[in-house]
Amino acid sequence: MESLGGRREKRIKDKDLFETVEEVWDRQTLLAAYEVMRRLRIRRFAGVVSAGKEARVYRAVGRGGKEYAVKIYLTVTAEFRKSIQKYLLGDPRFQNVDISNTKKLFFAWARKEYRNLKRMWEAGVPVPRPYLVYQNIIVMEFIGRDGLRAPLLHEVYRELGEDELRDVYEQVIEAYRCILCGARLVHADFSEYNIMLLDGRIYVIDVAQAVSLDHPNAEDFLLHDVYNIHRFFAREAGLDVPEPRQILEEVKACSRMRCSPRRGEEGDEEG
Numbered sequence: 001m002e003s004l005g006g007r008r009e010k011r012i013k014d015k016d017l018f019e020t021v022e023e024v025w026d027r028q029t030l031l032a033a034y035e036v037m038r039r040l041r042i043r044r045f046a047g048v049v050s051a052g053k054e055a056r057v058y059r060a061v062g063r064g065g066k067e068y069a070v071k072i073y074l075t076v077t078a079e080f081r082k083s084i085q086k087y088l089l090g091d092p093r094f095q096n097v098d099i100s101n102t103k104k105l106f107f108a109w110a111r112k113e114y115r116n117l118k119r120m121w122e123a124g125v126p127v128p129r130p131y132l133v134y135q136n137i138i139v140m141e142f143i144g145r146d147g148l149r150a151p152l153l154h155e156v157y158r159e160l161g162e163d164e165l166r167d168v169y170e171q172v173i174e175a176y177r178c179i180l181c182g183a184r185l186v187h188a189d190f191s192e193y194n195i196m197l198l199d200g201r202i203y204v205i206d207v208a209q210a211v212s213l214d215h216p217n218a219e220d221f222l223l224h225d226v227y228n229i230h231r232f233f234a235r236e237a238g239l240d241v242p243e244p245r246q247i248l249e250e251v252k253a254c255s256r257m258r259c260s261p262r263r264g265e266e267g268d269e270e271g
């Protein structure tokens with residue numbers, strides 16, 4: 001395991017990594033992880049950030065201590081199969097995926113997440129910067145500090161004052177407008193569970209299920225997202241915000257979009 005951790009890493013860390021990967025990674029994922037490490041010069045995986053139903057998110061550390069979030073799809077749940085039907089096949093970009101092959105399905109799903117993330121990042125949406133997709137693995141910017149991930153909006157909103165909450169609300173509206181008008185996507189799972197907060201700035205995450213505007217259900221997904229925004233800010237956070245219909249108008253007001261396109265730099269990879 002020496003090459004995984006780098007010579008300078010303590011043995012115990014390698015042992016931890018080995019135990020982690022042995023538990024949940026199949027051989028192909030392990031090989032894919034090595035390849036990702038090689039390409040991005042990642043030195044070590046430094047712990048599990050989140051173990052969700054389908055995917056695990058790890059913090060990884062590269063040269064000069066640069067941190068990455070590595071999301072790996074590992075499990076096919078019933079919910080995941082449903083998502084595939086709803087969000088993948090309806091998307092003109094992914095209509096021809098052979099979903100009878102579980103591996104191909106994972107790869108397509110990871111690729112979809114990466115493409116969505118890239119499209120949002122390039123449009124100027126506050127999302128983690130995407131670095132690479134390889135098989136079932138996506139690597140992006142780590143949102144956090146001192147090795148700890150930033151909190152989700154859901155986890156911290158109670159600690160925010162009214163002015164701070166209003167500022168977050170405005171950032172959310174602007175971010176959604178940018179997703180819609182800039183990236184020309186609908187997030188389709190937009191909620192306080194998929195927004196991180198760092199230094200008062202929001203980051204939208206978890207974009208695998210986002211669909212392009214020509215998806216047959218794009219309008220339904222958009223309405224659902226808008227209701228979610230309203231539900232959270234009005235009911236959970238107790239902020240005085242407009243009715244869903246008006247929020248919908250606001251996020252659709254492309255002429256008011258303030259985000260500006262970013263350019264990808266070298267190192268962005270898909271393959």
Ligand SMILES: Nc1ncnc2c1ncn2[C@@H]1O[C@H](COP(=O)(O)OP(=O)(O)OP(=O)(O)O)[C@@H](O)[C@H]1O
Nearest residue numbers: 049050052053055057069128141142143149205206
């Ligand atoms: N770029 C990132 N930087 C730091 N932490 C992240 C990043 N992306 C995701 N996370 C953490 O990992 C968790 C899961 O990520 P995400 O929401 O993308 O996956 P998921 O498959 O939807 O998992 P879940 O089912 O738990 O929502 C997030 O709630 C967040 O805590």
Ligand SMILES: [Mg+2]
Nearest residue numbers: 193194205206
């Ligand atoms: Mg999530």
